Amino acid sequence: MLLVHAHPDDESLWTGGTIARYAASGVHVTVVTCTLGEEGEIIPPALRELAADAADQLGGYRVAELRSACAALGVTDHRFLGGIGRWRDSGMAGVAANDHPRAFIRGSVDEQAEELAAIIASVKPQVVVTYDENGGYGHPDHIRAHDITVAAAGAVDDVERVFYAVTSRDATAAGVAALADLPDLPWRLPLDGELPVVEDSAITTVVDVSDHLVAKMRALRAHSTQVSVLPDGSAYALSNGIAQPVVQAEYYVLARGSAEGAEEDLFGGLD
Numbered sequence: 467m468l469l470v471h472a473h474p475d476d477e478s479l480w481t482g483g484t485i486a487r488y489a490a491s492g493v494h495v496t497v498v499t500c501t502l503g504e505e506g507e508i509i510p511p512a513l514r515e516l517a518a519d520a521a522d523q524l525g526g527y528r529v530a531e532l533r534s535a536c537a538a539l540g541v542t543d544h545r546f547l548g549g550i551g552r553w554r555d556s557g558m559a560g561v562a563a564n565d566h567p568r569a570f571i572r573g574s575v576d577e578q579a580e581e582l583a584a585i586i587a588s589v590k591p592q593v594v595v596t597y598d599e600n601g602g603y604g605h606p607d608h609i610r611a612h613d614i615t616v617a618a619a620g621a622v623d624d625v626e627r628v629f630y631a632v633t634s635r636d637a638t639a640a641g642v643a644a645l646a647d648l649p650d651l652p653w654r655l656p657l658d659g660e661l662p663v664v665e666d667s668a669i670t671t672v673v674d675v676s677d678h679l680v681a682k683m684r685a686l687r688a689h690s691t692q693v694s695v696l697p698d699g700s701a702y703a704l705s706n707g708i709a710q711p712v713v714q715a716e717y718y719v720l721a722r723g724s725a726e727g728a729e730e731d732l733f734g735g736l737d
């Protein structure tokens with residue numbers, strides 16, 4: 467399988483349990499990351515001077531975080547799209563970094579899709595995973611990752627399935643309700659509708675990752691500039707300080723390929 471993610475941390479946040487599960491079962495997992503995450507906010511105060519508006523060294527630092535996260539998940543094949551540093555984190559929609567000359571979203575969609583198609587043609591994955599057309603939550607780099615993945619996977623016949631990683635409304639609601647019972651939660655609870663979710667009726671594939679949450683939490687802890695994790699691994703928060711639940715499954719929408727056998731396994735029903 468090959469997964470296309472926008473920033474270092476997304477592979478663990480969106481698909482960390484899935485990666486750990488399939489890597490542990492012997493599947494060859496390739497993770498492609500499109501930027502170095504240079505424009506990220508920084509949680510640990512001691513690292514704040516690495517930020518883009520200071521030393522501008524966060525990208526290099528997040529490369530090391532990503533290497534550690536990949537080790538925790540069992541990923542041995544990681545690629546940066548276009549080579550390390552080729553495209554820069556564009557920042558959230560509307561910020562000045564969107565106009566940086568190397569911003570991912572300012573790059574050529576065709577060039578980026580060709581770069582990705584070359585990796586897909588070389589790796590020959592049966593299954594490709596990325597975000598939905600809204601990038602999961604509207605981040606411009608995530609939307610661009612979706613766009614180039616759909617284009618690149620469409621250009622390579624060997625790809626049997628394309629999935630979008632999504633978050634389940636029902637699982638998120640149940641998880642947030644459980645967070646409300648946790649004592650001394652160091653973050654605020656999300657407001658209704660604040661976390662990006664999709665209706666469960668749209669979800670085609672539910673991958674049970676309950677046996678791989680230790681690896682997923684280890685990977686999230688590796689991304690310490692971006693993610694804080696409770697000591698017991700029951701919740702985490704990004705730099706926005708909004709508590710997010712750790713759920714027992716990861717959710718996907720089949721965008722292309724046979725749905726037969728795909729209810730609980732990205733490879734279900736495939737040879």
Ligand SMILES: CC(=O)N[C@H]1[C@@H](O[C@@H]2[C@H](O)[C@H](O)[C@@H](O)[C@H](O)[C@H]2O)O[C@H](CO)[C@@H](O)[C@@H]1O
Nearest residue numbers: 473503505506507555556557558704705706
């Ligand atoms: C999960 C993800 O895609 N993170 C991105 C995102 O980071 C968020 C952003 O800084 C937002 O302003 C914060 O409120 C939120 O807490 C962050 O997770 O965008 C960053 C800039 O493009 C990117 O580096 C980070 O990986």
Ligand SMILES: [Zn+2]
Nearest residue numbers: 472473476605
């Ligand atoms: Zn991201």
